[in-house]
Amino acid sequence: MHLVVRWLLAPFVRFLYRPVVHGAEQIPRCGPVIIAANHRAAVDTAVIALTAGRPVSFLGKAEYFTRTGLRGRAFASFLTALGYVPVDRANAKAGLAALHAARAVLDAGGVFAIYPEGTRSLDGRLHRGHTGVATLALSTGAPVVPVALIGTERVQPVGARFPRLRRVTVRFGEPLDFTRYEGLEGSGMIRRAVTDEIMDAIASLSHQEYVDSYHERPAA
Template sequence: MIYRAGHIVLKPLSHALYRPTIRGAENVPATGGVILASNHLSFIDSFAIPLAAPRKVRFLAKDDYFTGGGPRGAVLRELFEGIGAIPVDRRSSRAAQESLDAALEVLGEGDAFGIYPEGTRSRDGRLYRGRTGVAFLALTAAVPVVPVALAGTQDIQPVGARFPRLAKVSVTFGAPLDFTQRYAGVPQGRARRAVTDEIMDAIAALSGQPRADTYNELPPEASGPAIAV
């Protein structure tokens, strides 16, 4: 109910303000578990994808967004509940495993789950090496992966900016990737690395971003699971 109400309000509002260009929405399967794996440029990304996708997409979000006080805390809580975000405690020693468990539950229920294989947003515009959590989910849940490319969201709320700005945004959904049969019998570690690299190649082809051969690390003041926002 909260998701539907939030979507009804936020989708037309965001489209009116930002007029996003949406490509390939037909590539998102209408039903069944599916992973939407995207590049990550901004805090806004977890709103841009659900508001552009043709079906409900669940993302992980820091539990701080659900527990803050004052007017700002109330607004953030309503926004994240409105898009169906799943709170996760990034300070927990089991945060990474709890995040994967939450994602598998979403996929097991036949829903769409959004993930950023880079782990945290890019601060220089490059596409960083993907972490293998996305491959673990795809292979364990036996679901397809739709690569997603965002552009322009970094201009809505640049790193360090307190308030959103108007900017041109595009969301591109690529053709689904199915790994369920191709990696049968391949050792788990090798399969997860290969699947992750294939997903990142697909994202790069859609986004046109320059590649970085390293992992994108969380800033010193942050900590938490690589698959969380």
């Protein structure tokens, strides 16, 4: 399934949507990397995976991987090929489990993508980031590449079941190095400062209006 996604599906989707990509060379070719992006639509994950130039891992709901039957197993294989890592979000310790899963990817020298806002922006603005991205950067020493996704909300607007043919732009920024804070990951003040620096970089790339408040998760 991984080969099908990489050699067949990915080129077809890139040909169909013809994304405009700037700065993909900013992603280090080897070693652990954190991609921190704004979040506009459900297709954002696929867009990052198809333009980053390296395999990218994301967090996915554990229940997506436990469906039964041929269709369920095929769907789980497809998500695995896209780079999803299963995490039980219903668990009381879901946040800790997510950090452990992300750190495992980075410790293995992989690329892990995260949306610091925590949920899709429904008003088009860039909202305050949660400090999980800073925790990962400080605890692993991995550089953070800020990313702006532009136009993905037109590909799959809220409520749309299927993607539409709309062109998108992806801007990768210069890697941010936070090793100067080595040993200070336990400081909430440092985590907040690192997160704010990352969000500032994303805002500079996306040109979104920044709001210094968390975006509320939409009702299920």
